[in-house]
Amino acid sequence: MSCVANILVVLDPEHQQQKALNRALQLARISGARMTIMLSIYDFSYEMTTMLAADERNVMRDSLIADRKAWIADLLEDYNTRDIAIEIKVVWHNRPFEAIIETAIQGQHDVIVKATHVRDGFATLFFTPTDWHLLRKAPCHVLLVKEHDWPEQGKVLAAIHTTGEHQHHQSLNQRVTEAAQKFAGCLSSEVHLVNAYPGAPITIAAEIPEFDTTNYRQAIEDNHRLALAEHARAYGIPESAQHVLEGLPEQVIPELAEQLDAELVVLGTIGRTGFSAALLGNTAEHVIQTINCDLLAVKPEGFVSPVEV
Template identity: 60%
Template structure:
């Protein structure tokens, strides 16, 4: 597959480091991607005033949008943008995630880049609602950028579910590995496959005394390793870059990310909405909270955003 060609870069005025812009420019120089710097603005007080006519409110919005575009232009003046194709887009919208998704659909962007961060404070472990909505509802791949650098000859993790024989898992595995390999060519990096598998169910071991936990675990490990080797052969990924470990994905993937000092984890995410999302969350989201590197989150092929 080709590298990303049309990238929507979400600008956060509160992020003084502008991680998303830096990462996007890095990618554009390496892959010739076209960038759209995007900013969503809204001020409720302007909408509520009764002293302005409808036309006056429209003029006011247009002036504010023009002012923010000028700010983006000034911001770019501090960067080396030679030979990088950049568009600017500012919209008036009261829900930033909807504005991002609507723009991505309208202009057929194939990647959304957004900066994010997690502090050490327990109160700030969760990402913003915009991050979560993008993971669940964005029509294209989402790259959430943290602080980790992108050096050449680094490591990229493709987080796969190799033990399943279900067709949708296999298709998502292929999608994840293909994107990881594309990014590895852009970054001159190595791709590592990482798969987590569960331990023996505790309730079975308790309720069925003759249940052999050790044998079950060994057979399960062999099964996952065999499936991982098959995946590795399909994509010419050597065995020393295939990793299978017992545990939850949100434990195993961050552990290998730290061990390998990975700059990017590519992971599949399935959109969820409503009560299911609130109660169960999403494996990708739980993994995200524990990673200190960038995450490229992919939807299954054929996913249609609920906002489309």
């Protein structure tokens, strides 16, 4: 079974190296998928041309779009695109993330491939980049590409939330694991599962001296280990590839990914909006800033993008 069938790759106009294009071409060659290469452009000087006739404005816009299409065609000359079905699409839009999502919906793409770059500093908590919008709102898988290679016989790490009693948690676990197995199959890699569990609350230990934190932590760990083993059994994933670790997911996942030298981390992400999302983000957003490999974000079943087409 192919891991993907219809790839949307987003070019990076600010960097010479097109990591997403490299990765998308590799994925297309492995899976036989067709591919759309897109670039979202907008020239804000266009806003200053309202005094011009509509035809003149359209000529200006169309000229810029044609120029970018020619740039993409020239760019592809340096890549091996033989036997890969490729469409080039330049979208005129002043909000790139909306252009990407609208294109993904219209083209019925099953994965968006985009390069991501580590952004340092406090400002990232308030000025949400396109990556974060895609993690929350994209209707399909989002593959955020970093520098790590995709060697054969590598490792794909799937992050599982085993203690969720709600059906949507179980469904998302299934989707994450299935996506991890599909990509691992394409990459001739093995799937590892990770589940993070919380430690003993410090406040309880401080307020109740007789509280046995050791037994508490062991009981929590055992509960998570049994739940992960039950989940793994359905997918034939051996005990040696099951990791139950104490700590926050955004700490545990990057540390284990580095230890395993994983080529890909797969996790579920649930769309969030409003100030809390801009200030705190979610697990996927925290993880992508610290892992040293690619990240595949998987949406819950039935997720509908809030971006209208």
